[in-house]
Amino acid sequence: MSILLTQARLVDDYQALASWEDRYARIIALGRTLPPMPEALKTDDNKVRGCSSTVWLFATSESGKVVFQADSDAAIPKGLVALLLEVYNHRTPTEILAAPPEFIEELGLNQALSPNRANGLSAMVRQLMAYAAALKAQV
Amino acid sequence: MLDALALRAQFPGLSGSANGKPFVYLDSAATTQKPLAVIERMDYFLRNEYGTVHRGLYARSVRSTQLYEDARATVARFLNAEVDEVVYTMGTTDAINLVAWSWGRAHLKKGDRVLVTGMEHHANIVPWQITAEITGAELVACPLLDDGSLDEEAFDRLCDERVKLVGLVHIANSLGTINPVQRLAARAKRHGALVLVDAAQSAPHLPLDVKTLGCDFLAFSGHKVYGPTGIGVLWGRRDVLASMPPWRGGGEMIEKVTFERTTFAKPPARFEAGTPPITEAIGLAAALEWLMALGLANIAATEHALYTYAEARLAEVPDLVRYGQAPQRSSVLAFNLALPGAHAADVSSLLDMQGIAIRAGHHCAQPVMARFGVPATARASLGVYTTRDDIDRLVEGLLKARTMLAM
Numbered sequence: 001m002s003i004l005l006t007q008a009r010l011v012d013d014y015q016a017l018a019s020w021e022d023r024y025a026r027i028i029a030l031g032r033t034l035p036p037m038p039e040a041l042k043t044d045d046n047k048v049r050g051c052s053s054t055v056w057l058f059a060t061s062e063s064g065k066v067v068f069q070a071d072s073d074a075a076i077p078k079g080l081v082a083l084l085l086e087v088y089n090h091r092t093p094t095e096i097l098a099a100p101p102e103f104i105e106e107l108g109l110n111q112a113l114s115p116n117r118a119n120g121l122s123a124m125v126r127q128l129m130a131y132a133a134a135l136k137a138q139v
Numbered sequence: 140m141l142d143a144l145a146l147r148a149q150f151p152g153l154s155g156s157a158n159g160k161p162f163v164y165l166d167s168a169a170t171t172q173k174p175l176a177v178i179e180r181m182d183y184f185l186r187n188e189y190g191t192v193h194r195g196l197y198a199r200s201v202r203s204t205q206l207y208e209d210a211r212a213t214v215a216r217f218l219n220a221e222v223d224e225v226v227y228t229m230g231t232t233d234a235i236n237l238v239a240w241s242w243g244r245a246h247l248k249k250g251d252r253v254l255v256t257g258m259e260h261h262a263n264i265v266p267w268q269i270t271a272e273i274t275g276a277e278l279v280a281c282p283l284l285d286d287g288s289l290d291e292e293a294f295d296r297l298c299d300e301r302v303k304l305v306g307l308v309h310i311a312n313s314l315g316t317i318n319p320v321q322r323l324a325a326r327a328k329r330h331g332a333l334v335l336v337d338a339a340q341s342a343p344h345l346p347l348d349v350k351t352l353g354c355d356f357l358a359f360s361g362h363k364v365y366g367p368t369g370i371g372v373l374w375g376r377r378d379v380l381a382s383m384p385p386w387r388g389g390g391e392m393i394e395k396v397t398f399e400r401t402t403f404a405k406p407p408a409r410f411e412a413g414t415p416p417i418t419e420a421i422g423l424a425a426a427l428e429w430l431m432a433l434g435l436a437n438i439a440a441t442e443h444a445l446y447t448y449a450e451a452r453l454a455e456v457p458d459l460v461r462y463g464q465a466p467q468r469s470s471v472l473a474f475n476l477a478l479p480g481a482h483a484a485d486v487s488s489l490l491d492m493q494g495i496a497i498r499a500g501h502h503c504a505q506p507v508m509a510r511f512g513v514p515a516t517a518r519a520s521l522g523v524y525t526t527r528d529d530i531d532r533l534v535e536g537l538l539k540a541r542t543m544l545a546m
Binding site: 021024028031032052053073074075076077078 | 158480481482483484485487488489492499500514515539543544546
């Protein structure tokens with residue numbers, strides 16, 4: 001499924017949930033499904049700057065696709081980064097860079113992409129895109 | 140006792156909703172909402188009286204200047220201080236930077252120490268580190284006890300003749316601890332150290348009297364005392380201010396300028412370079428008049444009762460851990476939900492969805508977080524308009540957040 005289709009499916013899924021409680025419960029549960037990130041990768045360099053909690057994000061390239069690993073010490077940011085990975089993991093840098101993250105605003109989570117310094121979401125997206133751009137430049 | 144419910148009607152910022160729920164504002168320690176008395180005073184001034192100060196020879200400027208200087212007299216009355224000891228700043232941070240830059244660079248040298256408490260806001264740490272770097276003086280922090288109060292035995296040990304200035308937060312923004320400023324200041328004085336009080340959190344909650352406190356500097360912010368942002372106060376003892384060089388150059392702070400040499404105005408003008416925040420000074424005075432009319436002792440008593448109620452209610456929330464249990468505490472309730480993988484930021488987000496605004500983070504007090512071994516805390520803080528209903532909504536919201544985070 002393309003990135004855009006995956007995004008559209010997520011928007012449908014979340015909008016089908018009746019209450020904010022259901023949507024947040026799903027995000028929190030999604031975070032718990034994130035594969036454990038090796039402690040060795042939880043370095044200062046891999047921290048996403050601009051979150052009030054700590055989020056780590058790391059990327060490598062495998063046969064032309066970007067493989068992300070992530071974790072957080074907070075449940076909702078961990079769910080949000082898991083959501084981003086559901087969309088952007090194992091894609092080529094070109095695909096990632098061509099697919100903006102605006103779908104998040106439509107999920108009914110009240111997690112805006114605004115550059116509020118307490119809100120980690122835009123910082124996570126910025127870092128994710130920066131990894132894609134860096135790996136694209138390497139190819 | 141004050142009627143918070145009746146006071147709320149004076150705060151348009153509290154009406155309306157957040158995320159579809161009636162708005163509950165529990166972040167007054169960050170900034171307070173504004174009463175009509177302030178909003179309307181600033182509006183009237185801007186519409187009818189606005190002009191520059193200390194410069195114009197026309198009626199409008201004369202009137203502006205009069206109001207601006209009357210506002211300074213109001214600040215002096217609020218602190219039981221002399222009017223020429225009141226320096227306008229941009230806020231508490233700006234006021235402490237003024238002291239660290241001007242007094243610190245003029246008076247500190249290698250071998251000297253600045254002693255602060257382990258519960259200071261970064262605003263009373265970082266300016267001293269910068270000054271220490273330049274002067275060779277050393278910054279020392281007095282440790283805290285487990286209940287979040289100051290280790291006074293350690294304070295006595297650390298407060299020796301090397302200490303030239305003691306920086307004390309009056310009410311700690313991260314814990315709610317009320318420091319015994321009067322007692323600590325008296326001890327600091329035994330070795331001749333000056334005492335700076337960070338009153339950012341205490342100014343809206345406790346009566347302040349610089350003569351009783353026995354300090355040499357006291358700083359507070361307009362926006363935390365129901366006034367506007369962009370204005371604050373440094374009070375300094377007259378002879379200490381007189382011993383300090385200017386820290387910013389420009390208009391208003393001079394006596395005479397030639398390209399060879401400039402002589403400087405007396406305090407407070409010496410420290411007020413450039414066109415000041417005129418409307419904000421008028422707004423600050425309106426806020427202080429409003430607070431004094433309510434009576435700070437009344438406010439303290441009313442908030443104490445509410446604080447006690449809030450603590451009792453928070454104790455009903457399972458897995459809730461509190462930070463800051465000093466015998467004397469006020470206005471700030473710091474806590475976490477001790478659930479695996481849950482963070483103060485989660486609590487704040489889930490409360491926000493229920494229309495409740497609290498703060499989550501390190502509260503610009505990272506040494507306090509390190510002391511208690513947590514990356515962050517959630518913090519609910521009270522204002523004159525906070526009601527028991529707000530606290531009940533908080534507890535309800537926390538119970539829901541806990542259920543969602545424990546799933």
